Amino acid sequence: MAYVPFATDRYFLRVRRFILADGERFVTVVDEAGAPAYYPTALALTRRSHGHSSETMGAEATDLVHLGLWAVRERIDLNARLEGGAYFDLVEIETLAEACGLKTASLRRIALPSVTEMRRGVAMSKTDIVSNALKCRRLSTAARYFDFVGRMSEAHLRKRSLELAERISARKDMAAHIAVHQPRIQSSRIRSIVKAADLARVAAFVATGDPFDVWKTEAMARRNWALVCLLVASGIRQGEARQLKPKDIDLAACEIRVERRHDDPEDPRTREPNAKTLDRIVPFGPTVARALEDYMLGPGSDAAEKRGSPFIFLSHDNHTHGTPISDRTVGRVVHELGKHLGIEGLTPHHLRHGWIQNLADWAIAARISAEDFARFANFLGGWSYLSKMAAEYRGDHLTEAAFKAGLRVQESRS
Numbered sequence: 001m002a003y004v005p006f007a008t009d010r011y012f013l014r015v016r017r018f019i020l021a022d023g024e025r026f027v028t029v030v031d032e033a034g035a036p037a038y039y040p041t042a043l044a045l046t047r048r049s050h051g052h053s054s055e056t057m058g059a060e061a062t063d064l065v066h067l068g069l070w071a072v073r074e075r076i077d078l079n080a081r082l083e084g085g086a087y088f089d090l091v092e093i094e095t096l097a098e099a100c101g102l103k104t105a106s107l108r109r110i111a112l113p114s115v116t117e118m119r120r121g122v123a124m125s126k127t128d129i130v131s132n133a134l135k136c137r138r139l140s141t142a143a144r145y146f147d148f149v150g151r152m153s154e155a156h157l158r159k160r161s162l163e164l165a166e167r168i169s170a171r172k173d174m175a176a177h178i179a180v181h182q183p184r185i186q187s188s189r190i191r192s193i194v195k196a197a198d199l200a201r202v203a204a205f206v207a208t209g210d211p212f213d214v215w216k217t218e219a220m221a222r223r224n225w226a227l228v229c230l231l232v233a234s235g236i237r238q239g240e241a242r243q244l245k246p247k248d249i250d251l252a253a254c255e256i257r258v259e260r261r262h263d264d265p266e267d268p269r270t271r272e273p274n275a276k277t278l279d280r281i282v283p284f285g286p287t288v289a290r291a292l293e294d295y296m297l298g299p300g301s302d303a304a305e306k307r308g309s310p311f312i313f314l315s316h317d318n319h320t321h322g323t324p325i326s327d328r329t330v331g332r333v334v335h336e337l338g339k340h341l342g343i344e345g346l347t348p349h350h351l352r353h354g355w356i357q358n359l360a361d362w363a364i365a366a367r368i369s370a371e372d373f374a375r376f377a378n379f380l381g382g383w384s385y386l387s388k389m390a391a392e393y394r395g396d397h398l399t400e401a402a403f404k405a406g407l408r409v410q411e412s413r414s
Helices: 007-011 038-049 054-073 078-083 090-100 104-110 132-154 162-180 196-208 218-234 238-242 286-296 299-307 327-340 348-365 370-381 389-413
Strands: 014-019 025-030 255-258 280-283
Touching: 007 054, 007 078, 014 054, 025 038, 025 054, 038 054, 038 132, 054 078, 054 090, 054 104, 054 132, 078 132, 090 132, 090 162, 132 162, 196 218, 196 327, 196 348, 218 238, 218 286, 218 299, 218 327, 218 348, 238 327, 280 370, 286 299, 327 348, 348 370, 348 389, 370 389
Parallel strands: none
Antiparallel strands: 014 025, 255 280
């Protein structure tokens, strides 16, 4: 039987990314004709006006395509239901939660008209299931979309009318039911933990090791070494490193300036990296300065001249030589470093964890107050001033320090 797409499937066809003439990135959902879908695009515009990055918009658009597949599977005319105020009931929300826990390819497979109810869960395995974090994000996107379309549709109703009050109440009930199905997710500090001792080994190798023990090619070794040295010593995010330009580096003062430069017309990457917070200046040591200088004045300079790229970290592959690197490249570099040290699953974010761990250890040893530590750690780490992340790390390390001190006292008494 040929697959005949349902109306909702054609509406939420795929995600499309745009780069405008001034460098602005915009991501939305397009329909079968390739035109931006009305409600998803209106929602993306509101998100953009509040400063959300194109990557955030892209993730939301991907979630909406997944949501459209759920509507196809359940034979729901999604927008018509929301426009009419016939909000989703408990059973429908249960099916939504189930669908958000599946990979998009798996959901697309069971959304085919040829798949009967009897075969709905057949041949599904753990490989078809996504993480709780992704499921939670999808449900949040669904709730946001339902609320957005619902509010737009309620705008024409007379204020203080009984119909408006009933629809608002039903919409809030629907949101509460969706929230019940959102899984609890662990902190990013707990998921995929790399032990502190292993992170310390990474820092020690970066301080004293030889990059040619890991990478054999001159250009690759110099670039990768400068990159990992910077990530370990400064704690900046991999996206912030990928957007750095020579003017952001002061080798004499051993400082980098991390700027929020979204929609940079000089950046050819559709998935443009960016800083998450306001501009900041982050210090680094002489070891990092030497690694950066070796790369920037050597292979990095040659690669920059190849394409005229204004960025520091560039590709040295034959086909992409001179273009700015991707997040996959950074992930591969850090993975290769971890493999050399016998640390499985090492990621760029783990290097950031190691940096804040070292900073917390220093603050405890120097008797820095919790308030002062939170203030400068949040600034250097690029967290908001109200973030509790730095305080949590300091608390964890105080507990660990107290535990170790208790062991030493116990040993001295035995």
